[in-house]
Amino acid sequence: MDKQTVTIYDVAREASVSMATVSRVVNGNANVKPATRKKVLDVIEKLDYRPNAVARGLASKKTTTVGVIVPDVTNMYFASLARGIDDVATMYKYNIILTNSDSNSEKEIKVLNTLLSKQVDGIVFMGNEITDKLREEFKRTKTPIVLAGSVDDEGTDPSVNIDYVAAVQEEVKNLIDRGNKRVAFVCGPLNQSINGKYRLKGYKQALKSAGIPYDDKLVFETDDTYKTGTLLQPALMAVNATAAMVTDDELAAGIMNGMSDADISVPNDFEVITSNDTKLTEMVRPKMSSITQPLYDIGAVAMRLLTKLMNNEPVEEKNVLLPYGLMKRESTK
């Protein structure tokens, strides 16, 4: 049934050398006489030999595979990061095992463990809340893990992010400077520290610098979905908000469409700023003003960082902050 599997031993026999020598030429080891190398290469070609990566992994304890845990690839934000990760992974000869966690802590722990049992050489984790249990699992393994676009309060794990506090603070400040006295903060679950600790902090700081008292009626905790966004207009009006800082693009698109459907003009009657800078910002009308973040790069840099960790190379800074920007489009004045 599978007699077509050619092994290193077959090649060795056919080329009348030892397995060791074949292994050397396959791995590009320099210590082999050119003539021998050619002979082996010819046989490899002739037999159509392909090294078995599993056996290789067992013998060398390296699988050239990394695990990627992501809440949901279907979300453009994470899809962009994943793409960045895969591209540099490919560049460094790694493959990625991609798993969706739905931000479910149990699932995260479960897939983390299957990933580890599969002996991945490293893991890049994207997730919004790192529970104690999860952090413990992280600590238990010696497999390097880096967080991408995901904050960890403790800062103990390597990570790649932007400065969420500063970005939100700056955008909210702009909103206030433009005359908005009541700026809503519409976010995903607050128990996710990226929202509850970082972005909210930026929001509060902006308020404070402007001498505006914090009013928790202006904070809307949602599930980050488009649908929810479309339903938010009445509540937003009820608290007299004239602008909103939103933490997710789909959510923001929902809000904008909800406003339009209620004949509230964006940006004239209501301004909205979003956070993730996915291509959705440009597709929606009016185009959404946004914090810009180098999504692809966050993934790419995270993966690059991981390669260093996997090779025990020194890393200058294990918590890297990439630059963000502010892009004015049409949903703000």
Add this chain to the structure above:
Amino acid sequence: MDKQTVTIYDVAREASVSMATVSRVVNGNANVKPATRKKVLDVIEKLDYRPNAVARGLASKKTTTVGVIVPDVTNMYFASLARGIDDVATMYKYNIILTNSDSNSEKEIKVLNTLLSKQVDGIVFMGNEITDKLREEFKRTKTPIVLAGSVDDEGTDPSVNIDYVAAVQEEVKNLIDRGNKRVAFVCGPLNQSINGKYRLKGYKQALKSAGIPYDDKLVFETDDTYKTGTLLQPALMAVNATAAMVTDDELAAGIMNGMSDADISVPNDFEVITSNDTKLTEMVRPKMSSITQPLYDIGAVAMRLLTKLMNNEPVEEKNVLLPYGLMKRESTK
């Protein structure tokens, strides 16, 4: 450095049984006395033993990993399929190695081979053009491969799709019935058979049934991007088209926005129908009328089909067509 790796041998010793017995309990083999099972389980717990999937893969020749080749996860269409694939993969205890091919034939062949060298148990392939070279590679391996949302002219490989011909024909017929004499067909690369052979065929058939002569000036071959869509309005007007059947949602969104920006009202002055039914159809204004296809399910069914193939189970139909629908939203009258 890695003395923390507990092997099956360690638990065997600690539980005073043989490796074989430990292997049996780990694999849920029924032939082990309950008392022994418990003893082993306790030791496993105590030692925090985790089976090494690589060794397992080598010994059993099964990796419980499948390869997924996708043009670009960043495209919502493929992201949705990928999500469906991952979910049922998880359900059947598989993991997926996800690779982006950018629809580049060389890359596709390359990743196919690395996937095979990694001994994946199966592959689900998404790609728009199956070159002869690629088809040959497919044939060379005994690893099962199924196509998801991707047509193969030869129909030799298992696949899961919708009936693209019929869907397009039906939508174009509707457009014509509503009085559009000049319906444009805006698509991605025509050398991709899903466009050049299937969808275009549906378009032509609809024309024919309505007694309208085919005019290739109405066919716009593009690169499927949003950006390109935004630029298409002048060309569309130049050929007096009053409606367009578009093969990609981002492309369609671009066209619609391009129209709006030129003060052409959709759907009053120009109707557009799109094909992929991603969530973008609902986010854009006006919402896009679309062929609906069960994206998630295409992925899910493809993966389910693959599990059967991997287990040598009989499959009733290897080329499955899932039902499509027509969803009228706001971009058509």
Add this chain to the structure above:
DNA sequence: GATTTACTTGAAAACGTTTTCAATTTGCTG
């Protein structure tokens, strides 16, 4: 209670590589 039959177990051989260590060649030096 002697056989048979059905369960449980263990020993050891795969699985296909990498890697260590020693042996063998080869190439230089003087």
Add this chain to the structure above:
DNA sequence: CAGCAAATTGAAAACGTTTTCAAGTAAATC
């Protein structure tokens, strides 16, 4: 051309499981 260092090679032991086969043990039959 002896003597030694450097370059090439090969033998065999890992790597951590699964799996086959035979042996041992408990249960069932008459």
